[in-house]
Amino acid sequence: MENKLITKLAIAILTVINVGLFAYVWIEYYNKFAFQKFRNYGMVAFVIMFYICYRYLAKLYRAYDFASNTIWETTLSQFISLSLSDLLAYVLACIIANYYVSFVPGLIIYILQLTSSLAIVFITKKMLIALIVPLETLVIYGANISEDEVVDFTSKLLRKYSHMFNISKIVNENDSIIKNRMKDVKRVIFVGITRNKRNEFIKYCVETNQSFYFVPDIEDLLIRNCEIKHFIDTPIMHYDSFDDRKAFYVVKRAFDILASFMLLVILSPAMLVTAIAIKLDDGGPVFFKQERETINGRVFKVLKFRSMRVNAEENGFMPAVKDDDRITRVGKIIRKNRIDELPQLFNVLIGQMSLVGPRPEPALLVSDYEKIIPEFRYRRRVKGGITGYAQVYGKYNTSPEDKLKLDLIYIEDMSFILDIKVLLLTVKTIFIPEASEGFEKRKNEIIREAERKVG
Numbered sequence: 001m002e003n004k005l006i007t008k009l010a011i012a013i014l015t016v017i018n019v020g021l022f023a024y025v026w027i028e029y030y031n032k033f034a035f036q037k038f039r040n041y042g043m044v045a046f047v048i049m050f051y052i053c054y055r056y057l058a059k060l061y062r063a064y065d066f067a068s069n070t071i072w073e074t075t076l077s078q079f080i081s082l083s084l085s086d087l088l089a090y091v092l093a094c095i096i097a098n099y100y101v102s103f104v105p106g107l108i109i110y111i112l113q114l115t116s117s118l119a120i121v122f123i124t125k126k127m128l129i130a131l132i133v134p135l136e137t138l139v140i141y142g143a144n145i146s147e148d149e150v151v152d153f154t155s156k157l158l159r160k161y162s163h164m165f166n167i168s169k170i171v172n173e174n175d176s177i178i179k180n181r182m183k184d185v186k187r188v189i190f191v192g193i194t195r196n197k198r199n200e201f202i203k204y205c206v207e208t209n210q211s212f213y214f215v216p217d218i219e220d221l222l223i224r225n226c227e228i229k230h231f232i233d234t235p236i237m238h239y240d241s242f243d244d245r246k247a248f249y250v251v252k253r254a255f256d257i258l259a260s261f262m263l264l265v266i267l268s269p270a271m272l273v274t275a276i277a278i279k280l281d282d283g284g285p286v287f288f289k290q291e292r293e294t295i296n297g298r299v300f301k302v303l304k305f306r307s308m309r310v311n312a313e314e315n316g317f318m319p320a321v322k323d324d325d326r327i328t329r330v331g332k333i334i335r336k337n338r339i340d341e342l343p344q345l346f347n348v349l350i351g352q353m354s355l356v357g358p359r360p361e362p363a364l365l366v367s368d369y370e371k372i373i374p375e376f377r378y379r380r381r382v383k384g385g386i387t388g389y390a391q392v393y394g395k396y397n398t399s400p401e402d403k404l405k406l407d408l409i410y411i412e413d414m415s416f417i418l419d420i421k422v423l424l425l426t427v428k429t430i431f432i433p434e435a436s437e438g439f440e441k442r443k444n445e446i447i448r449e450a451e452r453k454v455g
Contacts, residue, residue, distance in 0.1 A: 003067065003132055010124040011064050017120075018054060018082060018113045022089070023047045025109040030089075034096040046092075050085055057081035060421065061428055066124045067132060067163050074125070076431055078117040084427075086110050134166035135186035140201065142173035145192025153191055153215075165189075173197045179204060190214035218375045221408045251416055256355050260348040271342055274305055274334060281330045284310040287343060292360035294384040299363050300352045303343040307331030338430055344386045356419040357385025358407040369400050376400065379407050382414065389418075392425035 026046055035042035058064055063077035086106060094101050141150040154167055168185065171178060173193045182188055182201075188210060190198055198214060205212045216224075226237040264271075275286045288306040291299050308326040327335065334340040347353040353360065358379045361369065369376045389410035390403040398406075410418065 003128060006124060006127055006131070007064065007066055010066060010120055014058075014064075014078070014117060014120055015051070015055065017116050019047065019051050021109045021113050021116075022050045022054075022086065025105050026050075026089070029105045030093045030101060033101045034093045046089060050089055053088060054081055054085040057084055057424070060424060066121065067128045068160060071122055071125050073432075074121045075118050077428065078121065079114060080428055080431075082110065082113050082117070084424075086113075128163070132163045134163055136184070137165040137167045137187040137189060138181055138185040139167055139170045139189045139191060140173055140175075140178065140193060141170065141191045142193030142197055144194065150191055157189075173201075182210060183208070186211065188212040216405065218405060218408065221405055221412065222378075225412050245414070248414070248416065252354065252419065253351070255416070255419070256348050256351075259355055260345045264345050264349070267342055267345075270339070271305075274330075274339055274342075277330045278306055278328075281328055282309065291363040292384065293363045293366045293380070294353065294360045295380060295382055297380055300347070300360075302353070302360060303346055305334055305340040305343055307335045307340045341386055348386065354383045354385045356387060356410075356422045357383050358388050358410065359391060359403075360384030373401050373404060375408075376404055378411070379404065382411055387422060387426040387429075389422060392422055392429055 027043055031039055031043045031046070034046070058077065058081045061077035061080055062069060063074060063081050065077075066074055069077070086109075090101075090103060090106050139150065139154055141147075145153075150170055154170065157165060158167065165187065167189075169181060171181060175181065178201075182204065188201070188205060190201060190212065192215065193201070195217070202212065202214070204210070223237065223239060226239050229236040229238045278284070278286050285306055288304045288308070289301040290304070292302045293299055307328060308324075308331055309328055331340070344353060348355055361379075366376070388407065390398065390406035394403055394406050410422070
């Protein structure tokens with residue numbers, strides 16, 4: 001209870017300070033330029049607009065997750081939320097005034113907002129660390145996952161959520177005293193257990209008021225949006241095909257054309273500088289083309305800035321690994337900040353890709369993935385994108401199965417609002433190095449071994 005109270009208090013203080021500072025600079029300076037008439041109405045409208053924008057972005061970027069995020073992550077989320085909110089207000093002020101308005105007063109207030117936010121985030125984090133006691137947790141795994149994968153799963157979970165989970169035991173689903181073990185903990189996590197066992201354990205948790213988490217199967221994600229129909233006295237679940245979303249696809253394509261064209265114009269100086277840097281670095285070609293697979297199995301050539309040495313794949317396709325010696329000096333910079341992906345805006349403009357969608361996989365690997373995970377073909381139901389749900393909630397080295405699960409969440413929930421959300425979240429991933437890490441060598445070996453077994 002104390003933890004929630006501290007979090008709510010911190011959110012309230014951040015909101016009052018940041019909205020208050022914006023209101024001050026708007027009332028004292030920008031309002032008189034933006035509104036010659038109806039100044040009071042304009043003032044109120046802009047303060048409310050900033051409040052809504054800031055609060056929405058802060059929630060989207062998890063700028064209030066003080067306990068789960070590091071101080072750096074929370075501060076970064078505050079930075080992006082404030083930057084976009086302040087920038088929107090400033091641009092609108094110039095548009096309404098119909099001339100350039102000085103940005104200096106706004107910049108001063110912006111610096112004060114960031115400084116105060118950093119102080120509040122730091123104090124809140126330290127208080128929560130001192131107060132939070134993680135709950136005793138049991139992890140149960142089954143035949144669908146190996147012991148190494150369970151260890152990897154728990155280590156990733158504890159890396160960020162050790163304040164929530166104190167994993168005291170990891171046991172197999174066939175453990176003889178498993179229900180007694182479940183009684184001794186506050187939380188249970190099911191990972192890769194068989195469906196029959198999961199059903200049994202979930203019923204037991206419900207009967208004993210036990211809190212539990214489980215990693216969903218692909219089937220769970222496919223039916224998560226089913227609608228309950230009451231045709232008769234027996235409940236019927238209805239899965240509605242998304243093929244009837246024709247209006248959405250028209251809007252999505254129109255947005256892709258408009259946004260990709262505008263981004264190409266705005267980013268053209270940066271793209272020109274990148275092209276020159278690549279050419280000067282080793283004299284090789286500026287662009288790299290690779291066959292990728294998209295909707296309905298169509299194969300196209302994705303366009304990227306070349307970040308590896310010439311002929312890096314002469315021995316066949318191999319995903320990048322950490323400290324890969326094939327990556328050039330310029331390549332290290334542009335890969336870190338995702339600049340190498342910018343030429344794909346041309347793919348979007350001509351209709352081969354979308355801004356948002358499952359990342360199109362190399363055509364050479366798709367058949368291999370489908371042999372290992374047959375459901376991988378479900379990604380073909382929509383057009384591939386520059387960014388996607390798996391990119392903002394996963395990493396470059398997220399396993400193919402987990403990427404598929406994330407992509408299926410997007411495919412089943414597809415909407416224009418979700419596309420905007422993913423695009424906004426993509427802004428944050430640019431600043432997080434771990435999101436663009438290469439495949440670990442061991443994971444490459446696993447992929448190759450799997451290919452040999454099914455080949």
